[in-house]
Amino acid sequence: MPSDFSSGLQRSYGCSPVELSSLRARYNRLLQLFNATFAASEQVFVVRAPGRVNLIGEHTDYNGYPVLPVALDRDIAFVVAPSSGRSVDLINENAAFNRRTFVAEFPLAPYQQGDWGNYVKAAIHGILEAGMVDRNRAIGFNAVVGGTIPESAGLSSSSAMVVASALAFLAVNNVKFDRKLLADLLAHAERYVGSEGGGMDQAVSLLAEPGRALRIDFFPLRTEPVPLLKEITFVVCNSLVRAPKSENARYAFNRRVVECRLANALISEAIRRKTGKIVRAVHLADLVSEDTRLTSAELQDATVQAIGEQPLPLRAVAERLAKNPREVERAYCTLRDGSILREPSDGFRVWNRYRHVVTEAERVISMVRAFREADPGKIGELMNQSHASCRDDYEISCPELEVLVSLGREHGALGARLTGAGFGGCTVHAVRTERVDDFIHCMVEAYYHGFVRQELGRDFARYEHLRDVIFPCRAAGGADFWLAEGNPG
Numbered sequence: 001m002p003s004d005f006s007s008g009l010q011r012s013y014g015c016s017p018v019e020l021s022s023l024r025a026r027y028n029r030l031l032q033l034f035n036a037t038f039a040a041s042e043q044v045f046v047v048r049a050p051g052r053v054n055l056i057g058e059h060t061d062y063n064g065y066p067v068l069p070v071a072l073d074r075d076i077a078f079v080v081a082p083s084s085g086r087s088v089d090l091i092n093e094n095a096a097f098n099r100r101t102f103v104a105e106f107p108l109a110p111y112q113q114g115d116w117g118n119y120v121k122a123a124i125h126g127i128l129e130a131g132m133v134d135r136n137r138a139i140g141f142n143a144v145v146g147g148t149i150p151e152s153a154g155l156s157s158s159s160a161m162v163v164a165s166a167l168a169f170l171a172v173n174n175v176k177f178d179r180k181l182l183a184d185l186l187a188h189a190e191r192y193v194g195s196e197g198g199g200m201d202q203a204v205s206l207l208a209e210p211g212r213a214l215r216i217d218f219f220p221l222r223t224e225p226v227p228l229l230k231e232i233t234f235v236v237c238n239s240l241v242r243a244p245k246s247e248n249a250r251y252a253f254n255r256r257v258v259e260c261r262l263a264n265a266l267i268s269e270a271i272r273r274k275t276g277k278i279v280r281a282v283h284l285a286d287l288v289s290e291d292t293r294l295t296s297a298e299l300q301d302a303t304v305q306a307i308g309e310q311p312l313p314l315r316a317v318a319e320r321l322a323k324n325p326r327e328v329e330r331a332y333c334t335l336r337d338g339s340i341l342r343e344p345s346d347g348f349r350v351w352n353r354y355r356h357v358v359t360e361a362e363r364v365i366s367m368v369r370a371f372r373e374a375d376p377g378k379i380g381e382l383m384n385q386s387h388a389s390c391r392d393d394y395e396i397s398c399p400e401l402e403v404l405v406s407l408g409r410e411h412g413a414l415g416a417r418l419t420g421a422g423f424g425g426c427t428v429h430a431v432r433t434e435r436v437d438d439f440i441h442c443m444v445e446a447y448y449h450g451f452v453r454q455e456l457g458r459d460f461a462r463y464e465h466l467r468d469v470i471f472p473c474r475a476a477g478g479a480d481f482w483l484a485e486g487n488p489g
């Protein structure tokens with residue numbers, strides 16, 4: 001292998017010589033597959049974009065409140081070269097994902113829902129839409145793609161795919177970019193796949209720093225690296241319950257986005273009635289920054305009156321907003337593809353969603369303080385509180401996540417919570433570093449060899465290696481690309 005290929009890996013991953021040899025083997029495989037599939041090219045790039053684990057701040061990003069994720073040393077990698085025209089030709093190292101070929105043009109029609117090629121299309125569509133690459137002169141690419149992030153597990157493999165695709169497209173078109181602007185652009189672009197997510201995943205994948213968590217604030221995007229503590233290691237456990245963003249979890253996710261929009265509308269309307277002031281809050285977080293001339297107790301009061309604690313059918317929301325139900329649907333329930341989110345049969349749970357978001361936002365701020373004050377006990381306590389709020393108010397847990405969280409605490413975790421969008425996927429546990437091996441051993445016995453085996457009739461995701469389902473998190477740096485010259489040696 002040419003030396004600059006390896007030095008690119010070492011620089012980008014900041015790894016030891018031992019790790020470098022396994023990385024070289026991985027990238028060598030991708031490069032060999034590339035050479036066996038595509039014509040030789042003078043310019044071959046290597047691209048990598050990490051997944052993430054969110055420590056705290058769940059479902060706060062799209063409400064304008066902060067989050068605190070860590071980028072993982074697990075990522076999506078591309079070996080990629082410009083194609084001769086505008087065609088994009090993608091081979092996935094994982095044979096479960098079929099070859100995809102399309103033309104880099106705008107607008108770009110998506111594949112069927114759930115198709116992996118849509119994440120690549122999302123990036124290209126977004127970049128062409130924003131004019132970062134000229135639609136008439138766009139150059140396509142040939143790529144071999146390989147990933148080490150468990151998919152549909154709440155570790156953001158889909159956003160990593162979007163980020164890697166964007167870097168590949170920008171690299172072959174020789175376009176320079178600003179990471180923050182690109183993160184914003186891709187957060188918007190990813191809605192192409194149909195879920196109304198916020199900007200956390202793309203931002204941390206592009207802007208993370210090694211060894212640190214990243215506090216991210218939104219609208220406008222701002223980041224603050226938060227050094228992690230040596231005495232605590234975060235251990236990620238995959239429940240093996242798949243929660244693909246493109247399938248059932250999509251309705252559940254979008255429903256919560258809509259419920260937050262309704263909270264914002266109802267509170268804004270209540271403030272207008274109380275003060276005569278028109279509130280223009282785009283996100284829930286704007287309500288606090290608005291000059292409403294209300295004390296926080298009055299705002300709290302207005303909120304209780306506006307929402308009430310019971311679930312609200314669409315009709316009740318419409319009455320409170322003095323609109324008709326169709327207007328409410330058009331204004332607040334419309335999704336990116338123009339479809340209207342159907343009303344949940346049990347009504348919109350506006351109060352609980354609101355309470356989760358505002359208390360979770362406070363917990364993010366306290367968590368950053370706890371890291372600065374090196375207070376492991378507080379970190380654990382905040383994680384536990386966050387989990388309870390995600391479970392009870394945001395209702396994004398499931399029985400398997402509950403089992404993992406309780407087992408984690410039983411086996412000594414200082415704090416444990418679900419991470420990511422929820423409805424399956426992973427938990428994250430704060431564990432004293434000297435106890436990590438023991439903790440992992442106990443969790444393997446109790447969950448993967450215990451619970452999962454007992455429940456084998458159920459539909460758990462399969463895995464090859466335990467190290468892919470339970471692992472200590474090592475905070476990686478943000479996405480990267482570099483030129484690889486020559487062929488594998």
Ligand code: GLA
Nearest residue numbers: 058059197198199200420421
């Ligand atoms: C998904 C979304 C993120 C965020 C999380 C929940 O990962 O893509 O933007 O909303 O869910 O915190």
